[in-house]
Amino acid sequence: MPSAARDIPNSDNLSRTVSNSFNLSLSTSPVATFNSSSSSLGGHKGTSAKQLKPFITSDIKVLLLENVNKTGQDILARQGYQVEALKSSLSEDELVQKIRDVHVIGIRSKTKLTSKVLHAAKNLIVIGCFCIGTNQVDLKAAAQNGICVFNSPFSNSRSVAELVIAEIIALARQLGDRSNELHNGVWNKVSAGCWEVRGKTLGIIGYGHIGNQLSVLAEAMGMRVVFYDVVNLMSMGTAQQVNSLNALLAGADFVTVHVPELPETQNMIGKEQLEKMRQGSYLINASRGSVVDIPALIEASKSGKIAGAALDVYPNEPGGNGNYFNNEINSWAEDLRALKNIILTPHIGGSTEEAQSAIGVEVAEALVRYVNEGATLGAVNMPEVNLRSLTLDEPNHVRVVYIHKNVPGVLRKVNEILGDHNVDKQMTDSRGEVAYLMADISNVNTSEIKDLYQSLEDLGSRIRTRVLY
Numbered sequence: 001m002p003s004a005a006r007d008i009p010n011s012d013n014l015s016r017t018v019s020n021s022f023n024l025s026l027s028t029s030p031v032a033t034f035n036s037s038s039s040s041l042g043g044h045k046g047t048s049a050k051q052l053k054p055f056i057t058s059d060i061k062v063l064l065l066e067n068v069n070k071t072g073q074d075i076l077a078r079q080g081y082q083v084e085a086l087k088s089s090l091s092e093d094e095l096v097q098k099i100r101d102v103h104v105i106g107i108r109s110k111t112k113l114t115s116k117v118l119h120a121a122k123n124l125i126v127i128g129c130f131c132i133g134t135n136q137v138d139l140k141a142a143a144q145n146g147i148c149v150f151n152s153p154f155s156n157s158r159s160v161a162e163l164v165i166a167e168i169i170a171l172a173r174q175l176g177d178r179s180n181e182l183h184n185g186v187w188n189k190v191s192a193g194c195w196e197v198r199g200k201t202l203g204i205i206g207y208g209h210i211g212n213q214l215s216v217l218a219e220a221m222g223m224r225v226v227f228y229d230v231v232n233l234m235s236m237g238t239a240q241q242v243n244s245l246n247a248l249l250a251g252a253d254f255v256t257v258h259v260p261e262l263p264e265t266q267n268m269i270g271k272e273q274l275e276k277m278r279q280g281s282y283l284i285n286a287s288r289g290s291v292v293d294i295p296a297l298i299e300a301s302k303s304g305k306i307a308g309a310a311l312d313v314y315p316n317e318p319g320g321n322g323n324y325f326n327n328e329i330n331s332w333a334e335d336l337r338a339l340k341n342i343i344l345t346p347h348i349g350g351s352t353e354e355a356q357s358a359i360g361v362e363v364a365e366a367l368v369r370y371v372n373e374g375a376t377l378g379a380v381n382m383p384e385v386n387l388r389s390l391t392l393d394e395p396n397h398v399r400v401v402y403i404h405k406n407v408p409g410v411l412r413k414v415n416e417i418l419g420d421h422n423v424d425k426q427m428t429d430s431r432g433e434v435a436y437l438m439a440d441i442s443n444v445n446t447s448e449i450k451d452l453y454q455s456l457e458d459l460g461s462r463i464r465t466r467v468l469y
């Protein structure tokens with residue numbers, strides 16, 4: 001992570017004056033906060049990156065809900081932010097009250113950040129979803145309020161790949177059935193229909209983060225790997241890309257699906273595709289529930305076409321743990337449960353201690369980078385904008401972040417305001433109705449910062465202005 005914050009001795013934070021005047025966009029006391037930046041770095045010289053903070057660090061209020069992993073909490077606390085961590089989620093009404101003076105919120109999948117909550121969040125600048133999905137957040141309302149949203153889409157790829165490896169062997173050896181039988185007191189020692197995986201062909205549909213990891217692990221077990229992807233990709237090891245889904249289905253003993261949920265991937269594996277698979281082959285889906293037509297899979301399993309399947313994801317999934325996997329949630333659930341050699345897991349592909357810890361680090365670092373430097377790399381609702389860090393050799397530099405409506409003529413007006421200074425570097429990009437501009441300008445006197453900020457705030461296109469120095 002490029003943040004220079006790590007280079008700052010902790011005592012630096014302690015030496016700052018705690019101010020209650022933190023403003024989400026600019027401290028009401030720019031002079032005081034200006035003095036706390038480079039001059040507070042204890043004589044660091046040379047070209048090391050400069051910490052950009054338009055505020056007193058300890059004024060930043062962070063609210064973490066749903067027991068966010070300790071790794072993430074620690075990263076935020078080390079910045080000197082005020083971190084309040086709760087184990088549970090909060091209701092909409094509780095959030096509306098609690099979120100008012102919070103600058104950063106971290107949630108997992110249960111907390112709903114609705115438009116109503118976001119409108120009450122007057123100080124909020126950034127949301128961290130310490131999970132994969134972001135549909136619990138009204139992303140559009142967040143962007144329109146200048147609130148950036150981060151998540152962690154790939155921290156659990158290895159965990160999913162390892163689960164799939166376990167399932168390949170478990171299916172080939174009918175481990176689920178043997179184990180269930182013995183749990184019921186039945187000794188059933190059989191070898192018919194049980195196989196080694198060495199020398200068998202694994203077909204991976206979607207060769208992204210998970211598909212890649214899986215490819216390497218499968219080859220290490222002596223499997224041959226083929227993959228199908230809409231993009232031409234460099235193979236791992238000796239894996240081979242095939243040019244059609246049908247070619248993959250016809251050539252694989254095990255088919256595993258790792259594509260995103262898209263209109264094109266809805267029921268991607270249905271009756272027709274199951275018929276194209278090899279007799280006695282296996283199907284694994286740990287991607288999204290909409291990708292496999294489960295009634296068609298039930299038929300293929302009953303007919304013996306499919307020798308086994310492992311499912312981790314379903315079209316409808318219960319909101320909490322309990323006896324919910326029945327026909328009320330998915331009309332075919334009980335037929336599915338009754339099949340032979342079917343491994344059913346409750347969406348646990350990415351659920352490991354390692355993945356949770358990695359998610360904590362990835363999201364917390366993205367939050368710190370955004371709060372301290374304005375970088376939006378990896379944001380899900382804003383364009384990705386970043387500039388190289390300012391250094392300590394650049395004492396009178398200011399970084400301007402201007403989130404604005406994506407309408408004609410804004411850049412001209414912004415540059416008129418910035419034009420009194422030397423614009424060293426600038427980047428701007430838009431995503432839908434919202435645009436994000438970041439500029440580093442030099443030769444800015446401390447006394448000019450507030451005027452600069454106010455001029456940008458006064459533009460009709462303004463969503464949010466931040467001045468970092």
Ligand SMILES: NC(=O)c1ccc[n+]([C@@H]2O[C@H](COP(=O)([O-])OP(=O)(O)OC[C@H]3O[C@@H](n4cnc5c(N)ncnc54)[C@H](O)[C@@H]3O)[C@@H](O)[C@H]2O)c1
Nearest residue numbers: 206207208209210229230258259260261286287288349350
């Ligand atoms: N079970 C779990 O707990 C769990 C955990 C993490 C991810 N996932 C899911 O796993 C899936 C894959 O995740 P990932 O991180 O590898 O994603 P990724 O974005 O890294 O890779 C997806 C790949 O699929 C390819 N693709 C897209 N559309 C395709 C199509 N129509 N046909 C063939 N290939 C196509 C893309 O080009 C890309 O290479 C996602 O659906 C994700 O939501 C599940």
